[in-house]
Amino acid sequence: MNSTLAALPLTRTCQPSSLDEVAALIAEASSRQTAVYPLGGDTSLDYGLPAKVEGWGLSLAGMRRIVDYPARDMTVTVEAGMTMTELAELLAGEGQQLPIDVPHPDQATIGGVVATAFNGPRRYGLGSIRDHVIGIQAVDGRGMPFKGGGRVVKNVAGYDFCKLLTGSLGTLGVITQMTFKLRPLPQQWAVLSTTVADWDQAERQLAALVESPLAPSAIELLSGPAWHGHAALPAGMSGDDSIGLAVFLEGTTAEVAWMRDELQRRWRSDGLTRPVLLEGDHARNALRDMAEFPAGDAPLVLRGSVVPSYTTRLMARARELFPGVSLLAHAGSGTVLMRLAQFPAEGLSRTVVARLQSLAAAGHGHVSVLSNPAAAEMTHQCVWGGIDVPFDVMTAVKRQFDPHNLLNPGRFVYL
Numbered sequence: 001m002n003s004t005l006a007a008l009p010l011t012r013t014c015q016p017s018s019l020d021e022v023a024a025l026i027a028e029a030s031s032r033q034t035a036v037y038p039l040g041g042d043t044s045l046d047y048g049l050p051a052k053v054e055g056w057g058l059s060l061a062g063m064r065r066i067v068d069y070p071a072r073d074m075t076v077t078v079e080a081g082m083t084m085t086e087l088a089e090l091l092a093g094e095g096q097q098l099p100i101d102v103p104h105p106d107q108a109t110i111g112g113v114v115a116t117a118f119n120g121p122r123r124y125g126l127g128s129i130r131d132h133v134i135g136i137q138a139v140d141g142r143g144m145p146f147k148g149g150g151r152v153v154k155n156v157a158g159y160d161f162c163k164l165l166t167g168s169l170g171t172l173g174v175i176t177q178m179t180f181k182l183r184p185l186p187q188q189w190a191v192l193s194t195t196v197a198d199w200d201q202a203e204r205q206l207a208a209l210v211e212s213p214l215a216p217s218a219i220e221l222l223s224g225p226a227w228h229g230h231a232a233l234p235a236g237m238s239g240d241d242s243i244g245l246a247v248f249l250e251g252t253t254a255e256v257a258w259m260r261d262e263l264q265r266r267w268r269s270d271g272l273t274r275p276v277l278l279e280g281d282h283a284r285n286a287l288r289d290m291a292e293f294p295a296g297d298a299p300l301v302l303r304g305s306v307v308p309s310y311t312t313r314l315m316a317r318a319r320e321l322f323p324g325v326s327l328l329a330h331a332g333s334g335t336v337l338m339r340l341a342q343f344p345a346e347g348l349s350r351t352v353v354a355r356l357q358s359l360a361a362a363g364h365g366h367v368s369v370l371s372n373p374a375a376a377e378m379t380h381q382c383v384w385g386g387i388d389v390p391f392d393v394m395t396a397v398k399r400q401f402d403p404h405n406l407l408n409p410g411r412f413v414y415l
């Protein structure tokens, strides 16, 4: 994958190896009024508004230790620079998992995943990254360490810094350590997929799934050239207008067998024939492909977040606006990822702001830019503009943690 480091105007890069060293570096930067850009695995340093102010890069690569892993308590405490693959391997040794699927897991760090609060396909059934962080340690914009939560699941004292810092894009503190609650690894994995005739049928199938007694870990809708010939999808998925529906199941062998048979029975009675079934490692590979989708090579990647019942409308509109777009929706959660092979001829602002954001707003959501390597038209309105948040409250919180606006300045939603 391409490095996104060049997107930052760095005058030097530091690699501390302890909390004290992180604190000392930020205190020094603060005394010089120098900006600090936290660096994880460099998979999405271009996410957010382009950085304009020169500053120091603070890499977490030297902080990737296991701090505590009491497997019987199903929690783990690790340093922020550990990669998602390293964490997954550690947990698999005890038959456990953190069910967050991200692109490039061998590079993406757990600190970066928490800072960006991206969520993959299994958010629907197993929860978001924010649901799994139960303890956090960070250093604020003055170089002062602080922590929230703890190492046990039942821990409700004080302000919930875990939730505040998750998704704050490194603007409130450099995250140095986190504790997660974990889940058991399932005995069996399966994915069943079929094609639906049109967006109306897709919507009916989604509604039926949500109301059924089935408990899928992910419900995905797929359309566009990126999915042609994919092993997880029926052979009929070839035209750009084809719509695939993939349902991921995980649990004990008996649970997965019951859900698989029940879903096949329901699809047969709805006239959806010849579904494709993948199990075990084949199903896990299909899940990995869905997680990698937004990081595929494309000049522009957009993300729509709407109420789940609006997912198909947003997908249908995106297909009308951008011929050739590849779409993936984590449909149970209302997340629509749009990978555009070409930049819109009418310009990003006009297309995204004027057309998609207003539609998403009707679905109680917004559309934002996930990746735009050329950084064309990356205005606040394009990148964050559709987000309906109390900007003044967020700015006041930011001032408490980072009074001189030195942490990732100008990149997040603050006005």
Ligand SMILES: Cc1cc2nc3c(=O)[nH]c(=O)nc-3n(C[C@H](O)[C@H](O)[C@H](O)COP(=O)(O)OP(=O)(O)OC[C@H]3O[C@@H](n4cnc5c(N)ncnc54)[C@H](O)[C@@H]3O)c2cc1C
Residues within 6 Å of the ligand: 037, 038, 039, 040, 041, 042, 043, 044, 045, 046, 047, 048, 060, 080, 101, 102, 103, 107, 108, 109, 110, 111, 112, 113, 115, 116, 118, 119, 120, 169, 170, 171, 173, 174, 175, 176, 294, 295, 296, 301, 337, 370, 371, 408
């Ligand atoms: C185009 C693209 C689309 C993606 N879409 C999705 C998606 O839809 N769903 C999904 O689950 N994942 C998605 N990801 C993955 C997501 O980028 C990573 O999960 C996450 O950003 C971790 O990456 P990293 O360690 O490489 O962080 P970096 O790329 O190094 O940093 C990302 C941001 O986090 C900040 N940061 C990093 N570490 C820390 C820290 N310790 N403390 C404070 N701030 C920090 C950085 O300053 C930067 O702003 C996408 C990735 C790409 C490239």
